[in-house]
Amino acid sequence: MFPTPIERRSVALQRLYKTALPIAMVMWLLPLIAVALTSIRSAGDITAGNYWGWPTSFNLIQNYSDIFTNTPLGSYMWNSVRVTVPTVIGALALSCMSGFALAVYKFKGDMLVFFMFVAGNFVPFQILMVPVRDLTLQMGLYNSVTGLALFHIAFQTGFCTLFMRNFIRSLPVELIEAARVEGVKEWRIFWFIILPLMRPAIAALAVLVFTFIWNDYFWATVLTQGAESQPVTAGLYSLNGQWVAAWHLVSAGSIVAALPPVAIFFLLQKHFIAGLTLGAVK
Amino acid sequence: MHPALLGLLTIVIGVSGCIGYFYGSNLLLDKVIFPARGPNIGRNINRANLIRPWLFLFPAIFALGLYLAYPVVETLRLSLTDRDAGGAFVGLQNYSQMFGEPKFWEALRNNFLWLLIVPAGATGFGLLAAQLTDRIRWGNLAKSLIFMPMAISFVGAGVIWKLVYEQRPVDVEQIGVLNAIWLGLGGAEPQTWLTIPLWNNFFLMIVLVWIQTGFAMVILSAALRGIPEETIEAAIIDGASPFQIFFKIKVPQIMGTIVVVWTTITLVVLKVFDIVFAMTNGQWETQVLANYMFDKLFRANDWGVGSASAMIIMLLVTPILVWNVRSVRKETQ
Numbered sequence: 001m002f003p004t005p006i007e008r009r010s011v012a013l014q015r016l017y018k019t020a021l022p023i024a025m026v027m028w029l030l031p032l033i034a035v036a037l038t039s040i041r042s043a044g045d046i047t048a049g050n051y052w053g054w055p056t057s058f059n060l061i062q063n064y065s066d067i068f069t070n071t072p073l074g075s076y077m078w079n080s081v082r083v084t085v086p087t088v089i090g091a092l093a094l095s096c097m098s099g100f101a102l103a104v105y106k107f108k109g110d111m112l113v114f115f116m117f118v119a120g121n122f123v124p125f126q127i128l129m130v131p132v133r134d135l136t137l138q139m140g141l142y143n144s145v146t147g148l149a150l151f152h153i154a155f156q157t158g159f160c161t162l163f164m165r166n167f168i169r170s171l172p173v174e175l176i177e178a179a180r181v182e183g184v185k186e187w188r189i190f191w192f193i194i195l196p197l198m199r200p201a202i203a204a205l206a207v208l209v210f211t212f213i214w215n216d217y218f219w220a221t222v223l224t225q226g227a228e229s230q231p232v233t234a235g236l237y238s239l240n241g242q243w244v245a246a247w248h249l250v251s252a253g254s255i256v257a258a259l260p261p262v263a264i265f266f267l268l269q270k271h272f273i274a275g276l277t278l279g280a281v282k
Numbered sequence: 283m284h285p286a287l288l289g290l291l292t293i294v295i296g297v298s299g300c301i302g303y304f305y306g307s308n309l310l311l312d313k314v315i316f317p318a319r320g321p322n323i324g325r326n327i328n329r330a331n332l333i334r335p336w337l338f339l340f341p342a343i344f345a346l347g348l349y350l351a352y353p354v355v356e357t358l359r360l361s362l363t364d365r366d367a368g369g370a371f372v373g374l375q376n377y378s379q380m381f382g383e384p385k386f387w388e389a390l391r392n393n394f395l396w397l398l399i400v401p402a403g404a405t406g407f408g409l410l411a412a413q414l415t416d417r418i419r420w421g422n423l424a425k426s427l428i429f430m431p432m433a434i435s436f437v438g439a440g441v442i443w444k445l446v447y448e449q450r451p452v453d454v455e456q457i458g459v460l461n462a463i464w465l466g467l468g469g470a471e472p473q474t475w476l477t478i479p480l481w482n483n484f485f486l487m488i489v490l491v492w493i494q495t496g497f498a499m500v501i502l503s504a505a506l507r508g509i510p511e512e513t514i515e516a517a518i519i520d521g522a523s524p525f526q527i528f529f530k531i532k533v534p535q536i537m538g539t540i541v542v543v544w545t546t547i548t549l550v551v552l553k554v555f556d557i558v559f560a561m562t563n564g565q566w567e568t569q570v571l572a573n574y575m576f577d578k579l580f581r582a583n584d585w586g587v588g589s590a591s592a593m594i595i596m597l598l599v600t601p602i603l604v605w606n607v608r609s610v611r612k613e614t615q
Contacts, residue, residue, distance in 0.1 A: 093300040094342045101338030122603040124553050127592040131353035154349035157342050187308035215435030217556045233437045254441045258434045265433040
């Protein structure tokens with residue numbers, strides 16, 4: 001605990017510091033607190049104007065079951081799962097292989113391929129919108145979970161490949177060389193030596209990609225429409241449009257929609273932060 | 283069949299397909315095409331090793347080519363054609379039409395405002411939060427809470443902040459947090475925050491700053507931890523104040539990371555769409571480029587001008603792209 005400049009300061013300043021910080025935290029979380037509070041109020045409270053006082057009744061269970069029975073939020077949630085899980089698996093499978101190739105082999109054009117992956121990472125997704133929409137229409141996958149997942153896999157593979165390549169580069173080369181000297185086949189090196197060592201990278205990327213895809217809204221509106229194929233972000237948007245006055249339901253809906261990524265974030269915080277740090281600093 | 287079972291089956295087929303491709307293609311290469319035996323064994327092994335990287339790369343390159351490279355070229359082509367003329371080549375007509383629209387200039391102005399404020403705000407707050415939570419007991423909890431908005435979708439955040447900016451008539455109690463505070467502080471009457479021109483842009487930016495601060499904080503706090511203690515010790519012995527230590531010792535040492543965080547958030551800002559779309563949809567002079575483009579494509583159904591505005595976004599991203607590719611190249615050499 002060195003240095004501790006704050007503890008050498010005067011008592012008054014210390015007090016100020018210690019009280020200012022929690023207040024700042026509450027301010028920071030105020031929007032979330034407001035939404036959480038609204039989500040357990042009754043409709044009566046909201047029309048009567050009782051937003052800040054003690055709720056007349058706690059409608060936790062009623063509000064949260066209402067959004068599943070009276071709105072199609074449940075089916076939106078299920079669609080999100082159907083898009084997100086295959087995307088995470090697909091993008092990771094592809095990027096493990098391509099990351100391995102870029103990190104381990106020297107071949108003609110390897111740098112060119114690598115720079116293309118770097119550049120692809122920075123392409124603004126809007127520029128892809130019209131052609132990707134047309135492509136999906138032509139393949140007959142418009143307005144289907146498959147079409148959305150396929151695109152996400154392709155787009156995320158670029159980012160994941162870079163990440164994997166940098167991670168494999170940081171592993172000791174001697175491992176691979178030793179295996180080669182022993183006469184181990186290349187595909188066995190990948191499968192039995194590199195892949196097990198990549199577990200931390202895979203975990204970090206899985207968490208990161210899960211959050212990206214779960215929270216995507218842009219492609220959901222571009223490639224799908226309607227409750228039977230749209231994910232929960234789009235569902236939340238239309239819920240907000242339809243239930244303008246019913247803030248208790250909209251609040252409950254936005255909390256439910258945010259729950260999976262937030263839960264994953266809290267459970268797997270270590271991997272999440274490792275992913276962000278590795279991805280940004282390289 | 284039950285949908286969950288169907289989903290599981292799809293995943294199993296997909297994964298086994300990947301493994302099958304990986305195993306089968308390597309086997310084919312080593313056993314059938316260039317077998318490691320016979321008179322040409324040396325040449326065969328070398329040739330097999332030349333091809334192998336491409337076996338690993340092929341699925342990813344194919345996917346990216348189809349969904350990334352081709353669309354970029356296609357959008358460039360679309361931006362030079364006209365829909366009403368049956369997709370005929372019209373040169374730069376779409377661009378000149380776009381430059382003649384006040385909405386486009388409004389979007390461009392707002393994008394520049396976003397670019398000025400959001401990366402600076404998020405990085406600044408992130409640095410402040412990283413420093414302040416660094417050496418206190420509940421610092422990790424505070425960090426988790428500051429970071430939490432990052433896990434929420436932009437649309438979800440937009441909806442949440444709409445509640446913050448909500449406005450009710452004068453005589454009823456305010457549901458919006460901001461109006462409640464505003465009246466509590468002695469404001470005359472509740473404001474419709476999102477319809478005040480120019481200011482509403484800042485109210486939208488706050489949402490993105492709120493989300494991105496956590497990201498900046500996490501990265502910068504890792505960088506702060508990496509600063510060698512001796513430099514700080516030496517500064518304390520020399521009698522530097524905490525502010526001097528922070529600004530003259532710590533910040534210069536993590537400048538590289540600050541730049542990375544700044545550019546990463548800049549990229550997010552250039553593509554900002556969900557927040558504006560969900561909260562104001564570009565009304566009341568809050569238009570941004572990405573939303574302008576979406577408007578052109580989906581409401582006006584004009585892919586010529588829409589693609590042209592996409593190219594403008596691409597143009598704005600290009601310097602960052604080139605700079606990144608060059609710095610990666612420097613690293614690898």
